[in-house]
Amino acid sequence: MECRTQLMKTMPERLNKHTFFFPVFRDRMYPGWKVDLGYRALGLFGSRDAPLNYRRLPAKAAARQFGLVQLMDQSRLDSVGVFTEYQYNWAERICLDTVLDAEQCGATVRNYTKAVKLEPLPGRSWLVTLEDMREPGSTVQVRASILINAAGPWADQVNGQAVQNPRKRLVGIKGVNVMVKLPDECHGLGMETISSIGQPFYCMPWGKYHFFGPTEAVFDGNPEDVRVLPEEVEFILNEANKLFPSLALSREDVVYTWSGVRPRTASTGHEGVKSLTIHDMEGDGMPNALTLTGTPIMLHRHAGRAIARKVKQMLRPSQKEKPLSYEAKLFPENQNSPPIDYDFPGVKVADLRHAAAHEHVETLVDLLFRRVPLGWNIGMGLSSARHAAEAVADILDWDEERVTAEVSNYTHFVQENFNPSWPAPVQG
Known part of the structure; x- marks a missing residue:
């Protein structure tokens, strides 16, 4: 609850506030009083900034008020616990926002870099061999305490x-x-x-x-x-x-x-x-x-x-402490930029170009799933994948062959990992 409150206060753009229910069924092992006890105990760890707002309603009253409750099995439903939930709406972007702040504080950020060998050294330190996965065989070694x-x-x-x-x-x-x-x-x-x-x-x-x-x-x-x-x-x-x-x-x-x-x-x-x-x-x-x-x-x-x-x-710090920024890393306002997909107007061409220039993008999957949320849209960005790749090609130094390869790899990624119910678009 403490973590939820902090994220809601400092990074509200990465959470969605929803009304949630815990159904109390007559044939289940959790009677209403146990549900009340659990949620009220949980609420003690909350705060005024992100309250749980828990209450329990009789089944009929809840069904009259909430469409989702109407669809529950009314023959078994006794009552419904109602509370406020803050949904973490984009885990990849939360991770990226944190990485970008670490970079701002002086960290070296390497995407698609694998630790291929870990060697302990005298004096309790380490020698780590890193390989650039975008250029197989290209390695460096770093020492760490x-x-x-x-x-x-x-x-x-x-x-x-x-x-x-x-x-x-x-x-x-x-x-x-x-x-x-x-x-x-x-x-x-x-x-x-x-x-x-x-x-x-x-x-x-x-x-x-x-x-x-x-x-x-x-x-x-x-x-x-x-x-x-x-x-x-x-x-x-x-x-x-x-x-x-x-x-x-x-x-x-x-x-x-x-x-x-x-x-x-x-x-x-x-x-x-x-x-x-x-x-x-x-x-x-x-x-x-x-x-x-x-x-x-x-x-x-x-x-x-x-x-x-x-x-x-x-370990004693080697530098002075730097302030952390817990804020979401939002794209610059650019109302004149058109959306990449008019069915999903929240993602603009300017957003793609900013991400490509400043946020360690290597692939189209990176761009559409982890920098902008187009991949998590219901269409999963399939219909606009080529347009998106072409929009950032000059920044990422992608020629026509690379653009085509990125679109193909993106389509394969979606089909392989999500098995969407609609066919993949034919790429021209």
């Missing part, structure tokens, strides 16, 4: 480059989401509950659409290879239909799907998985090395402060 491994679901792989068989620090948890179109009266409304197998389940508003999810399953493969499976889509649709039987959602209602891997902290015994943990890797033969696991996007600032405190105990 402290090594911080914040590679998310790849953290164990990174540690494996320094020592043989390091202890497993994370458990990859695969999550799948399914996008659908609900009736218009559900616009801006969402829901959180517990699924039939005891896992978190939500219905999240996304513009004029909603997505259901997630699944939660251990994933041991390469995070880059994670893909949505048909049985995972069926599970999510079945869970949605148990909550909203009148929708009768089927595979034909799916607009697109996507999946990812969350880096939970591994535990031993019967503890399962844990949340945010900073591992001191000394016992693994990695002196002056820290590994971070279990950090979802909503805790990224808390994790950063925790790491900074830990590093400060280990």
Whole structure:
């Protein structure tokens, strides 16, 4: 709640304020009084700047007031917890805003750069070999007093480059989401509950659409290879239909799907998985090395402060402290610039060009998903991909062949990772 409040106060452009519900069903394990207790306890950690505004309404009263509640199974619904949720609307951009501020404070930022070798040196320092993934074989070496491994679901792989068989620090948890179109009266409304197998389940508003999810399953493969499976889509649709039987959602209602891997902290015994943990890797033969696991996007600032405190105990600062800016990095106002897609007027050609010039763009996927939100629009930027590539070609030094390749790679990325229900446009 503290992290949510801070983000809402300092970066409101990256959050969407919505009304959410927690349905209380007569046949479920959470009666109304338990739901009240949980949310009121949660509300104690909030603030006036981002209040939870929790209250519980009888089923009939809530159904009269809210379209999403009308669609719930009224034969089982006893009451509905109602609260204010602040949705993190763009994880990639939140990450980028943070990186750009680090650069402003003096950090060297390298996109598409892989640590291919980690070597401990005498004196508890490190020699790290970096490879430019855009130019395979092009490497440099950097020395560091402290090594911080914040590679998310790849953290164990990174540690494996320094020592043989390091202890497993994370458990990859695969999550799948399914996008659908609900009736218009559900616009801006969402829901959180517990699924039939005891896992978190939500219905999240996304513009004029909603997505259901997630699944939660251990994933041991390469995070880059994670893909949505048909049985995972069926599970999510079945869970949605148990909550909203009148929708009768089927595979034909799916607009697109996507999946990812969350880096939970591994535990031993019967503890399962844990949340945010900073591992001191000394016992693994990695002196002056820290590994971070279990950090979802909503805790990224808390994790950063925790790491900074830990590093400060280990190393004296080499420069004076510089103020951080927690603000969203917004594009310059340019009302005369036309939108790149008139069906999504919030992204202008000038925005693309600014991002290409100042925000470490290497690919069209970078540009449309991680610098501007066109890729997360329902059309996923497919119809305007070539126009976007051509708009920044002079800045990124892309010739016609590179433009065509970027558009093709972008289309493949969308098809491979989201499986949209509409065919890919023919590229001329």
